[in-house]
Amino acid sequence: MKEPTIERVEARAFRIPTDQPEADGTFRWDATTMVVVQLKSEGVTGLGYTYADTSAACLTKDKLADLIIGRNPCDIPACWDAMLGSLRNLGEAGIGMLAVSAIDVALWDLKARLLDLPLVDLIGNFRDRVPIYGSGGFTTYSIPQLQQQLAGWVTEGIPRVKMKTGSDPGQDAERVRYAREAIGSSAELFVDANGAYGRKQALHLANTFAEQGVTWFEEPVVHHDRQGLRQLRDRAPCGMEIAAGEYGFTTGYFQQMLHDGCVDVLQADASRCGITGFLKAAVLCEAYHLPLSSHCAPALHVHPCCSAEPVRHLEYFHDHARIEQMLFEGVPEPVGGNLLPDRSRRGMGLGLREEESRRYEL
Template sequence: MARAHAPISSVRARAYRIPTDAPEADGTLEWDATTMVVVHVEAAGATGLGYTYADAAAAGIVRGTLAPILAGEDAFAIAGLWDAMRRQVRNMGEPGIAACAISAVDVALWDLKARLLDIPLHRLFGARRARVPIYGSGGFLSYDDDRLAAQLAGWVEREGCARVKMKIGADPARERARMRVARAAICDGAALMIDANGALEPRRALAIAAIADGEGVDWFEEPVTSDDPEGLALVRAQAPGAVEIAAGEYGYNPHAFRRLLETRAVDVLQIDATRALGITGFLAAAELAAAFAIPVSAHTAPALHGAPAAAAANLRHVEWFHDHARIEAMLLDGAPVPTGGAIAPNEAPGHGLTFKEKEAERYAT
């Protein structure tokens, strides 16, 4: 029989810096390693796992700011703990590192609750679908044409993805050429998506949207920064009708998503449970989007998003991001394996993921 009360006995956090398999770059940033902050929460003899992709400072916030207010509290009382964690970071500022820290703890709490109840997390939520569509995502600006083509084609041929996404910069001539390389690689087997990571101002974004439309692109992600919802709305209003505008990956709380939705800035709202205050925040943002009749897409961290994506009413797909999919396959037992362009939530209790601490030790910071 499930326990009626499960006092939290331990909250642990540690950061790991994992090198990329090649240099990576988008329209605004270059990197050669990714930091994963891993959280374990224990109660009543069970352990929940959560994680975020953020600066190592998030681990310090978990240990020094969040763990003390969680100690001894009921692990089943996730809503109240979520509120308490948000209040606790008020003076340091919630968006950014603090939101990522809360996200990792919230995911661990949901995993812990489902494990204590001995039920898969997606069944605890009440899944709407047995399989979740994915799209292949990478196509970094640091790749040459051969690597770009091989990566995108691989997702179509191996994983059966119906969609693939590439990064773009601000040079229209270069981006037209790269889009043509991508289109030739995937032929008519998949839809092509582009992501500027907020690198453009609205007029340049509209110029590239016109080029993209001519190359058969139907998704333009963050053509301008998400900090400028009015600029996004302008691009959405004037872009070719076949090109959807997407943003939201830097939404750290419900207020950020509300602003994007109220300004009619997006055709698809992206939500990242490793940033948006966890699974609790993910599901709240998805419900908010549903009230605006806007579909949602889960941003990166595909292993973590399987269960909440299965439950979201208005889900479009989950991003199978090269960097994170590679790390999760390396360091998580139970990580999903795509087939037919989709992944299935794990049927083990909780989210079904176990962190490989021994294998990860060499990456610890």
């Protein structure tokens, strides 16, 4: 039988304005750029994407495409190895890995489609649905906006929500108190500082947040400060977990975070480390007996999260959930606080809405 080969690689960038100005503890934005990669083989299209910069689309077209054209799309490890090897002089992180990740996701999608399977059945099914948490609560929101968004998710049946802190540390205790007031006592409340605090400040706020029943403190200090994360993990109040890992591009990064005891829950983002890297992070979590939570890009993580045993939940990030609904068809919607893969569709089940997406194309 003739082997399938990758015949064409397309990469396109789309810039989608936010519905309102958004900020977290260390960053502000009013638009998000998505890079979509489409791989063609035997009349079948595999789709992958990442949240990046147009330069990731350029790198895909100018450098990475030639490395995989002509290869068998089922040979994902060989494609991965060739692409990573080509990044040696560019650095195995940042834009290069964002581009590799979008291609890797498209390869998984293409392979599943060529085999006429939903992606979760290609990787192997562990659970039929993945619990989610609502994520937003930007520091640009007024208190009523914050309360409305978080309480809205809880009312929809999502029993855990996350808000941003760190833009104005003097106000954070009050914002968290208002958030708790809005969601009631039984919903889980998470906070994400995006590395905005110093070590002592983070420890002080960990105690303050714990009084409002906060059970998850994400990136209390900058993620490079592994010793600081470890100290927070050791000293934060009982019942509060420390989470980080969203900037992980390589398997070595995840291993270091786990080895150094930086987190109670590791986060990984397949739009930054590929589905290949995400599944490797899951294996590392198994080895360290710690749970994994996916970061952002909800539609991209549904299938791998249903396959990877250590996954606890998936981040249903407001900005990306909105963009994915706008640009793709086949995006799963929350059901009772979970996302379910649509197993009647092949691959990840997503298709680019050509007409709608064109108005955002760069």
